Amino acid sequence: MRDRPRSPAFYGLAAFFALFVAFLYGPTLTILVLSFQGPQGGLTFPMNGVSTHWFGKLWAGVGIVDIWGALWRSLRLGLVVMTLTVGIAFFAGLAFRKRFAGEGALFTVAVASLIVPSIVVSLGIGLEFRLLDDAVNAAAAATGWGWLQDHGTLMGLYTSALGAHLTWTLPFGLLIMFAVFNRFDPAYEEAGGTSGRPGRRSCATSWCRSSGRRWSASPCSASPCPSMNWPAPARPSAAATRCRSNCRA
Amino acid sequence: MTDAVLPALAETPAAPAAASLTAKTRRRRALAYVQAAPMAFVFAAFFLVPLLLTLIVSFWEYNEYEIIPSFTVQNYVDVFDGCLSVADPCTTVRTYLSTLKFCALTWAFTLLIGFTVAYFVAFHVRSATMQMALFLVCTIPFWTSNVIRMISWIPLLGRNGLVNDSLGLGLIDRPIEGLLYSDFAVVLAFVHLNTVFMIVPIFNSMARIDRALIEAAYDAGASGWQTLWHVVVPLTKPGIAIGSIFVITLVMGDFVTVGVMGGQQIASVGKVIQVQMSALQLPAAAANAVVLLGAVMLMIVAMTRLIDLRKEL
Numbered sequence: 205m206r207d208r209p210r211s212p213a214f215y216g217l218a219a220f221f222a223l224f225v226a227f228l229y230g231p232t233l234t235i236l237v238l239s240f241q242g243p244q245g246g247l248t249f250p251m252n253g254v255s256t257h258w259f260g261k262l263w264a265g266v267g268i269v270d271i272w273g274a275l276w277r278s279l280r281l282g283l284v285v286m287t288l289t290v291g292i293a294f295f296a297g298l299a300f301r302k303r304f305a306g307e308g309a310l311f312t313v314a315v316a317s318l319i320v321p322s323i324v325v326s327l328g329i330g331l332e333f334r335l336l337d338d339a340v341n342a343a344a345a346a347t348g349w350g351w352l353q354d355h356g357t358l359m360g361l362y363t364s365a366l367g368a369h370l371t372w373t374l375p376f377g378l379l380i381m382f383a384v385f386n387r388f389d390p391a392y393e394e395a396g397g398t399s400g401r402p403g404r405r406s407c408a409t410s411w412c413r414s415s416g417r418r419w420s421a422s423p424c425s426a427s428p429c430p431s432m433n434w435p436a437p438a439r440p441s442a443a444a445t446r447c448r449s450n451c452r453a
Numbered sequence: 454m455t456d457a458v459l460p461a462l463a464e465t466p467a468a469p470a471a472a473s474l475t476a477k478t479r480r481r482r483a484l485a486y487v488q489a490a491p492m493a494f495v496f497a498a499f500f501l502v503p504l505l506l507t508l509i510v511s512f513w514e515y516n517e518y519e520i521i522p523s524f525t526v527q528n529y530v531d532v533f534d535g536c537l538s539v540a541d542p543c544t545t546v547r548t549y550l551s552t553l554k555f556c557a558l559t560w561a562f563t564l565l566i567g568f569t570v571a572y573f574v575a576f577h578v579r580s581a582t583m584q585m586a587l588f589l590v591c592t593i594p595f596w597t598s599n600v601i602r603m604i605s606w607i608p609l610l611g612r613n614g615l616v617n618d619s620l621g622l623g624l625i626d627r628p629i630e631g632l633l634y635s636d637f638a639v640v641l642a643f644v645h646l647n648t649v650f651m652i653v654p655i656f657n658s659m660a661r662i663d664r665a666l667i668e669a670a671y672d673a674g675a676s677g678w679q680t681l682w683h684v685v686v687p688l689t690k691p692g693i694a695i696g697s698i699f700v701i702t703l704v705m706g707d708f709v710t711v712g713v714m715g716g717q718q719i720a721s722v723g724k725v726i727q728v729q730m731s732a733l734q735l736p737a738a739a740a741n742a743v744v745l746l747g748a749v750m751l752m753i754v755a756m757t758r759l760i761d762l763r764k765e766l
Contacts, residue, residue, distance in 0.1 A: 220570070224566060227645065238608055291491075292491045292495065296488060296492040299485040302484070310492065319749070323708060327507060328507040328742075
C-alpha cells in the first residue's frame, strides 16, 4: 500500500484537511490581526489603521475588570490544578497496576465524571458548599464559638472551583497514565523490586527504560545525568539521587 | 498480577519465598489503596456527593430567600407543566427540542468532518512523523479557551463582518442578516469547538487497525469505498461511539456557546439551569439538572447498546 502511487482520493482528502485547518485556525487568526486595530477601530474589518493602541490599554489595566489580577488568579489556579492532577493521577495509575477492591467502581466514576454535563456537576458543587455554609452557620449559632462566627463562605478558588476543575482533569490524567503505564514492561518494575528496593527506585528504573535510556548498575559520575522531570520525592534521599545518576542517555 | 513469576526471578529457596511473597503481596495491596485514595476522595467530594445532593435538593421547597428541606415533587411538576399538549408544547419540551436539534446537527457535522480528517491522517499520510504533526495541528486549538474561540467568529459573521463584506463584492446586494446570533452561528461554533473530540478517539481506533486487513481487502478486489465501508468503518466504531458521547454530552449541557453565539436569545437546557441558579431557585435548577442527566444517560445507554464499549477500552 505504501509503495503504491497516491490515489486521486489522497488529493481530495488533503484538500479537505487543508480546509478544515483553515476553519480551525482562521477565526483565531482574524482576532490576532484585529488586535492591532487602530484607536478608532472595533471588532470589524476593514482595519482602521495599524497600532498597538489596544495592547497599551491592556497593559495600563484600563477596563472594567482587573486584567492582571484575573490573569494571575487563573495562572495560579491552573498551576495548582496541574500539579494535583499529575500527582493524583500518577499514583492512581500505579494503584490500577495492582489489584484493589473497588477499582472497577473508581474507573466507572472517573469515566462518568467526564460524561456528566458540567453544568450538573457545577450546580451540585454549588449546592454542596451552600449546605456546608448553612451547617457551619447553624453550628456557630448553636455553640457560640468565636472562631466559627462570621466565617463568610467556604466557596472559593481553592475549594469549590479547584474541586470542579479536578473532576474534569483527573479522568484525562488517569486515561493518559493508563496509556503511559501500558507501554511499561511490568518486568522492569518487578526487576527493580526484586533487586532489593521497591517503590521509588524501581519506578526510576522503569522510567529510565521506558524513555529509551540505558540503566547501568553503577552510577555514572563522569557525565551529568539526563534530567528526570517526573514527580520528585519531597526529600530526595541519597539513594534516590544515586539511582537517578544510574540513568544514561 | 505478575507476582507468580517472582520466586523464579529471585532464585531463593521455595518455602521462605512463598511466605515473603504473601507478605509482599499484602503490602502491595495496602499500597494500592493509599495510592488510589486521593483520587477516590476527589471524586467522592466533588462528584458523587454533589450529584446526590442535587437529587435530594430537587425535592426541596424554596422561596425568595432560602431553600427549605422537605419532600415535594412540585419542582418536577413545574418542569413538565403543561407538557401533555402536542399542539402547543410547553417551554421544557421546546427547550429540549431546540437543544436536541443542536445536538443532532453538531453530531452529524463533527462525525463527518472528524471521520474524514482522521481517515486522511491515519491512512493517507505515510510517515509517522507527519501523522503526529498533522494530528497536533488538529489538537492545538483545543489549548485555547472556548470563549476566545467563540468570540473570534464575531468579526467574521457580523453584519459588517468579513463574510458579508467578501460576499458583498458582487454576489449579494445587501448583507445577510442572522449569520451571527442565530441557530447557524450556534451550530458553527459547536462544530468548531467539538470536532477535536471526534478526531482524537476515531484516529486512535484507526491507528489500531491492522494494515494487513486493508491490504487483504485490496487484494480481494474491494474498491476503495467497499474497503472503507466494510473494513474501516466497523473497526472504527468504538472511536465513533466515544467521540459521539463526548460531543452529545458537551452540547446537551452547554450554556456558554448558546448564550454567546445566540445573542442570549436562544434557549438551551443548560441555560435554563444556569438562569435558575443565578436566581437562587436551586431546587428548581436541581430538578432540571436531574431531568437533563436522565436524558443524557438515556442517549448514552442507547449508544452503548450499539457498541460494547467496555470490550474496546
